[in-house]
Amino acid sequence: MNRSEATIYPAPPLPTGRPRLVVTGFMGTGKSTAGAVAAAALGLPFVDLDRAVERAAGRPIGEIFRRSGEAHFRRLERGLVLQAARLSGTVVATGGGAPLDADSFSELADGAVAAVLRAEPAEIARRLGGGDGRPLLDPDPPTRIRALLDARAEAYAAAGVPLDTTSMTAAEAGARLAAMYERDARPGRTEPLRLEVDTPRGSYPVLIGESVVSEWEAELDRVAPGCDRVAVVADESVDVALTDAVIRPLRHAGVAATRIPLVAGERAKSIDVVAGLWERFRAEGLDRASLVLAVGGGAIMDAAGFAAATFARGIGVVNVPTTLVGMVDAAIGGKVGIDHDGVKNLVGAFHHPRLVLVDPSLLASLPPPVMRQGLAEAVKALVLASPLALDVLIGGGPDERGLPPHLGWLIEEAVRVKAAYVSADPEDRSIRASLNLGHTFAHAVESASGFRVSHGDAVAIGLMAAANLGEATGVTPPGLAPRLGELLSGFGLPTRPPEALTADDVIAAMTADKKRRAGRPIFVVPAEGGCALLEGVEAATAAAILLEEEAPRSAPRTPVQTEATS
Numbered sequence: 001m002n003r004s005e006a007t008i009y010p011a012p013p014l015p016t017g018r019p020r021l022v023v024t025g026f027m028g029t030g031k032s033t034a035g036a037v038a039a040a041a042l043g044l045p046f047v048d049l050d051r052a053v054e055r056a057a058g059r060p061i062g063e064i065f066r067r068s069g070e071a072h073f074r075r076l077e078r079g080l081v082l083q084a085a086r087l088s089g090t091v092v093a094t095g096g097g098a099p100l101d102a103d104s105f106s107e108l109a110d111g112a113v114a115a116v117l118r119a120e121p122a123e124i125a126r127r128l129g130g131g132d133g134r135p136l137l138d139p140d141p142p143t144r145i146r147a148l149l150d151a152r153a154e155a156y157a158a159a160g161v162p163l164d165t166t167s168m169t170a171a172e173a174g175a176r177l178a179a180m181y182e183r184d185a186r187p188g189r190t191e192p193l194r195l196e197v198d199t200p201r202g203s204y205p206v207l208i209g210e211s212v213v214s215e216w217e218a219e220l221d222r223v224a225p226g227c228d229r230v231a232v233v234a235d236e237s238v239d240v241a242l243t244d245a246v247i248r249p250l251r252h253a254g255v256a257a258t259r260i261p262l263v264a265g266e267r268a269k270s271i272d273v274v275a276g277l278w279e280r281f282r283a284e285g286l287d288r289a290s291l292v293l294a295v296g297g298g299a300i301m302d303a304a305g306f307a308a309a310t311f312a313r314g315i316g317v318v319n320v321p322t323t324l325v326g327m328v329d330a331a332i333g334g335k336v337g338i339d340h341d342g343v344k345n346l347v348g349a350f351h352h353p354r355l356v357l358v359d360p361s362l363l364a365s366l367p368p369p370v371m372r373q374g375l376a377e378a379v380k381a382l383v384l385a386s387p388l389a390l391d392v393l394i395g396g397g398p399d400e401r402g403l404p405p406h407l408g409w410l411i412e413e414a415v416r417v418k419a420a421y422v423s424a425d426p427e428d429r430s431i432r433a434s435l436n437l438g439h440t441f442a443h444a445v446e447s448a449s450g451f452r453v454s455h456g457d458a459v460a461i462g463l464m465a466a467a468n469l470g471e472a473t474g475v476t477p478p479g480l481a482p483r484l485g486e487l488l489s490g491f492g493l494p495t496r497p498p499e500a501l502t503a504d505d506v507i508a509a510m511t512a513d514k515k516r517r518a519g520r521p522i523f524v525v526p527a528e529g530g531c532a533l534l535e536g537v538e539a540a541t542a543a544a545i546l547l548e549e550e551a552p553r554s555a556p557r558t559p560v561q562t563e564a565t566s
């Protein structure tokens with residue numbers, strides 16, 4: 001690998017999501033089994049941090065202790081506890097020693113429902129048998145159990161609500177944990193989640209939940225004070241009943257709302273369609289106090305948002321995304337625009353919405369190929385949020401509707417990530433470039449294939465190539481690329497470009513990419529705690545990695561700069 005320069009962009013803090021259910025306590029108290037039972041009962045994803053440590057180290061805990069010592073294990077564990085602290089609405093079973101590291105554990109337990117499982121020492125000894133594979137119990141398990149319980153008593157007392165499992169089955173303990181979560185978690189798992197996105201002109205909320213599209217009346221005064229006219233620009237193929245539901249709160253408030261159906265998909269993003277919208281807005285008597293509601297996928301929000309940004313020098317917009325791309329990407333961030341002169345998104349503006357309503361149940365009617373376009377973007381967000389999130393989704397099959405496991409959770413996590421980057425950089429001048437993770441490769445694949453590979457599929461291929469490039473340059477933690485590949489393939493996404501693509505095609509496409517410095521493309525690759533911008537990588541080297549051809553290894557990197565987050 002040629003010399004390249006990496007600028008590390010640490011991920012910004014994520015907005016608060018739903019509370020976690022943290023399950024901790026001494027070994028043998030049933031954390032993993034009861035935690036998994038509780039997660040299944042609540043329909044929340046589950047992470048077992050001991051298993052995550054083993055996956056990260058590539059060997060069982062006993063062996064980590066024996067070969068590298070307890071301090072090494074604790075360092076790995078601390079890193080994963082901090083990654084888990086970035087996940088929301090997740091059941092997290094920790095290792096028994098996790099509460100001893102007070103600052104990482106308090107991040108994990110912050111805002112969470114935290115339970116400390118306990119059991120009588122004799123019962124613990126019985127459950128653990130001879131203590132095989134439990135290095136902390138050597139050489140005499142009963143004595144060591146008592147000594148460790150005494151030593152940890154204070155940390156466990158501070159770690160959460162005690163639950164004695166001595167005479168409980170795992171199923172009973174799990175049911176008690178689930179009941180504890182239902183009682184104490186706010187917002188509860190079926191209540192809407194509210195996130196704020198910061199912009200130079202103030203913040204706007206994103207509401208996520210199954211009822212938010214029809215129950216947003218309370219937002220109206222803030223979103224459009226004095227508004228008496230609303231244009232509802234809706235994808236013509238989106239169910240009229242949905243637009244009726246979105247409009248109902250307006251009608252109750254005495255606001256006149258007109259539905260303007262718009263041609264579906266990319267055809268909406270043209271100057272003619274936008275001019276048609278300006279004319280309709282004028283005919284309907286819209287003025288600067290009016291509001292545009294955009295109901296549809298990314299294309300509709302781009303076109304309706306651009307019409308709203310330019311009509312009467314800008315009127316307010318509420319986004320109601322109906323596709324996965326719309327929910328996790330296009331609805332949030334203020335970029336609006338149209339295609340022109342054969343160039344995608346050539347003309348546009350920054351025009352942040354005043355409100356975004358995300359209802360994951362609207363995706364039930366989405367054809368699988370359209371759904372796939374958004375899955376790769378959602379996975380990209382998870383890589384930036386916390387690679388531990390990949391473990392949550394790996395191995396889970398589609399649900400009864402054929403949708404990916406924990407889709408609502410995936411959307412919430414991806415929205416939190418997008419909201420965090422947009423808040424940190426509302427006009428895409430610095431750290432928001434992180435959201436281009438994998439996209440230099442993706443654009444090259446789209447373009448070199450003559451756009452036969454869709455954007456979503458290209459992003460999946462691009463993410464894999466970015467992780468491989470990052471591992472080859474020593475920036476990406478080893479082991480991320482295979483986990484990413486497993487997850488993307490599990491979602492039915494491609495991880496390699498089509499066979500027909502040649503290195504020359506790819507190099508030509510990268511050379512034409514507009515995001516370049518000193519004649520070389522810029523790559524965003526995963527890095528510990530965020531991502532890195534790699535400059536100075538030869539297009540030929542990148543093409544070899546993308547096509548999984550032999551690429552020269554060994555990559556001395558010139559100074560790593562760190563970009564401060566805001």
Ligand SMILES: NC(=O)c1ccc[n+]([C@@H]2O[C@H](COP(=O)([O-])OP(=O)(O)OC[C@H]3O[C@@H](n4cnc5c(N)ncnc54)[C@H](O)[C@@H]3O)[C@@H](O)[C@H]2O)c1
Nearest residue numbers: 237264265266297298299322323325326329330335365366
């Ligand atoms: N502004 C941004 O920040 C941003 C970000 C990402 C993507 N985009 C843009 O978004 C567009 C892609 O968005 P998209 O993937 O949502 O595609 P899309 O808006 O073209 O919609 C895809 C298809 O899904 C249909 N559809 C929409 N909702 C449906 C539902 N609930 N059930 C069934 N069918 C439904 C549409 O009619 C269309 O045929 C591109 O133009 C891209 O440039 C913009």
